[in-house]
């Protein structure tokens with residue numbers, strides 16, 4: 001929809017994709033959720049206008065870190081957020097090193113919207 005902030009979510013778990021879609025539906029975010037990193041990269045390559053991209057860490061085929069590297073090459077200005085149920089210090093540190101925000105799973109609507117609204121550093 002025109003004027004909305006476009007968000008892409010890449011996660012192999014359907015429940016996470018549905019939760020994100022339901023949360024964003026009544027808001028100013030136009031959120032699209034896909035199940036595979038390859039599909040996510042394809043959409044970014046199409047220049048779909050995404051401002052924020054959230055990616056899961058553990059996915060079949062490609063992990064979230066590799067997805068972030070490739071997404072950055074395609075769209076250097078996009079804001080990236082790593083989401084994971086493996087919220088260890090190591091994973092948080094990896095996210096910090098990559099310069100991306102981190103959101104631990106499971107998360108509720110408030111946590112998701114807080115991270116979407118967070119100002120870029």
Ligand SMILES: [Mg+2]
Nearest residue numbers: 012056058059
């Ligand atoms: Mg996963």
